[in-house]
Amino acid sequence: MTVLVTGAAGFIGSHLVDALLAGGHRVVATDNLSRGSLSRLAQAMASDRFRFVEAELAEPDAPLDEIEREGPFDMVWHLAANSDIAAGIESDAIDFRDTYMTTRTALRLCRSTGSRRFVFASTSAVYGECDEVLAETTGPLLPISNYGATKLASEAAISVAAETFLDTVWILRFPNVIGSRASHGIIYDLCRKLSRDRSELPVLGDGSQKKPYLHVSDLIAAMLFITAQPGTDRRRLYNIGPEDDGIFIRDLVAELVAATGGDTRVNFSGGDRGWIGDVPRFRYCVEKLRTLGWRPSMSSRESVRRAVREVADEWAVSCSKS
Numbered sequence: 001m002t003v004l005v006t007g008a009a010g011f012i013g014s015h016l017v018d019a020l021l022a023g024g025h026r027v028v029a030t031d032n033l034s035r036g037s038l039s040r041l042a043q044a045m046a047s048d049r050f051r052f053v054e055a056e057l058a059e060p061d062a063p064l065d066e067i068e069r070e071g072p073f074d075m076v077w078h079l080a081a082n083s084d085i086a087a088g089i090e091s092d093a094i095d096f097r098d099t100y101m102t103t104r105t106a107l108r109l110c111r112s113t114g115s116r117r118f119v120f121a122s123t124s125a126v127y128g129e130c131d132e133v134l135a136e137t138t139g140p141l142l143p144i145s146n147y148g149a150t151k152l153a154s155e156a157a158i159s160v161a162a163e164t165f166l167d168t169v170w171i172l173r174f175p176n177v178i179g180s181r182a183s184h185g186i187i188y189d190l191c192r193k194l195s196r197d198r199s200e201l202p203v204l205g206d207g208s209q210k211k212p213y214l215h216v217s218d219l220i221a222a223m224l225f226i227t228a229q230p231g232t233d234r235r236r237l238y239n240i241g242p243e244d245d246g247i248f249i250r251d252l253v254a255e256l257v258a259a260t261g262g263d264t265r266v267n268f269s270g271g272d273r274g275w276i277g278d279v280p281r282f283r284y285c286v287e288k289l290r291t292l293g294w295r296p297s298m299s300s301r302e303s304v305r306r307a308v309r310e311v312a313d314e315w316a317v318s319c320s321k322s
Contacts, residue, residue, distance in 0.1 A: 002026040004073040004115070006057060006106050007080030009036025011183045012121065012174075012216060016077060017044045019220045025049070028070040032056045034098075035083060040181050057105040058097045064109055071113030075227070078106040079121045083184045085147040089277045095146040103154035107161050116167040118158060119227055124175050124239075124282055126152040135285035136173075136237045145277030162234045169234065170227055175241040175284055178307035179216035180314065186249070186274075187307050190256055191315040198317075200265045201257065204274035207250030210281045212241045215303035218296040225294045238292075241284040247300045255301070259308045260317045 003020055007013040008029030013036070020027050026049045029041065033054060044050045053066050057080055082098035103120070110118055125148030126141050127134045143149045155171050162169045182188040193201055222240045250268075257264050273280040298306065 001074035002028065002070070002072075003075045003077060004028045004030070004067070004071070004109070005077045005079065006030050006102065007036065007078070007121075008052070009033060009038055009040055010079065010083070011040075011181050012177060012219065013079045014040035014044070014181055015179075015216050015220050016079065016223065017041060017050070019224060021047050021049060023224070027051070028053065028067065028073070030055045030057065030067055031080070032058070035183055057102040059105075060101065062105055064105070064112065067109060068113055071109075071115060073113060073115040075117045075119060076106060076110055076115050077119045077121075078103060080106070081121065081151070082147060085125070085145050085275075085277055089145060089275065092146045095150040099147065099150040100153050100157075103157055107157060110161070111165050116165075118161065118166050118168075119170045119223070120154065120158050120172065122155055122171050122173045123148060123151050124173055124241075124284065125279065126155065126173065127282065129279050130282065133283045133285045134239065136239055136288055144279065147277070159235060167234065168236065171235070171237045172223060172226065173237070173239050174219065175212045175214050177216055177219050178213050178303060178311075180307075180310040181216075182307075182311055186252065187256065187304070187311045190253065191311045191317050194260060194264065194312070194317045195315040198261065198264055200267060201253070202267050202269065203249070203253055204269050205249060205278075205280070206270050206272060207248060207253065207268050208272060208280070209249040209274065209278075210246045211249075212244065212246035212282070212284050213252075213300040213303045213307075214241050214296060215298050215306055218298055218303070222289065222294055222296070226289070226292065229292060238289050239284050239286050240289060241286050242296050242298070242300045242303065243286060243290070244299050245283050247304055251301070252304050255304050256308050256312070259305070260312050
């Protein structure tokens with residue numbers, strides 16, 4: 001297939017590009033490089049089945065000629081979005097521009113190129129703060145961050161497109177995804193702090209937050225599995241996540257400190273969440289995905305242990321080998 005990947009130079013996007021190329025596909029990739037980096041696409045650049053187009057999809061009238069000439073696309077994977085949830089609380093323009101408007105442009109690309117299948121990287125943040133286990137049928141959906149709100153708005157726009165010019169859409173709701181090439185997230189942020197000062201580690205919240213974590217390798221495997229399954233449903237919605245209830249932030253921090261030497265003083269800031277818009281606890285139901293035939297290879301804790309070593313090495317924070 002010939003596929004388009006938006007947000008291709010980002011954390012998850014770059015891993016997806018590598019996996020698609022490994023599967024024999026021709027990949028056209030686009031990114032505005034505001035948060036992405038071409039260094040993440042170094043492996044892809046060596047392939048003659050890879051084409052990168054730098055483009056700003058957030059502009060309402062963005063010129064798309066260079067991308068359109070590469071189509072039509074058998075599948076469009078839309079991953080471009082704002083990844084800084086806290087920044088989006090400070091300014092709602094960030095998520096509107098980088099999440100919702102990029103979705104609008106990606107859909108416009110589908111229409112202009114005649115592409116009929118669309119995969120969207122959504123998020124658990126669309127559910128908001130909810131005490132029940134989060135299933136695909138959970139509702140009403142009341143996000144508490146602009147990030148979650150614009151992802152939900154994007155889901156709605158995609159649903160409309162499925163009624164008009166798309167044959168099949170996949171809406172995939174991610175949990176906390178971790179691993180190598182990360183550009184954001186708690187492990188990334190803490191490793192960045194440790195690279196500057198090993199003596200003390202400030203951590204937002206009181207450590208009682210508990211969330212499911214999925215390694216990026218499991219996420220990519222799930223995405224490819226889901227989109228390869230036959231079916232007649234025009235709209236296909238899946239939670240992707242581990243099968244456990246997650247890991248406490250205090251335990252994640254302990255794993256990180258132990259792996260990087262174990263001689264760092266941890267200072268929790270207090271409070272039951274890290275920032276306004278942070279969902280301190282949630283539990284995912286992944287029964288629908290399990291029934292489809294896919295299960296993750298790692299638990300939340302196993303994912304954390306692997307990601308800690310990967311991200312710490314990338315930040316050159318020394319890791320204990322014990």
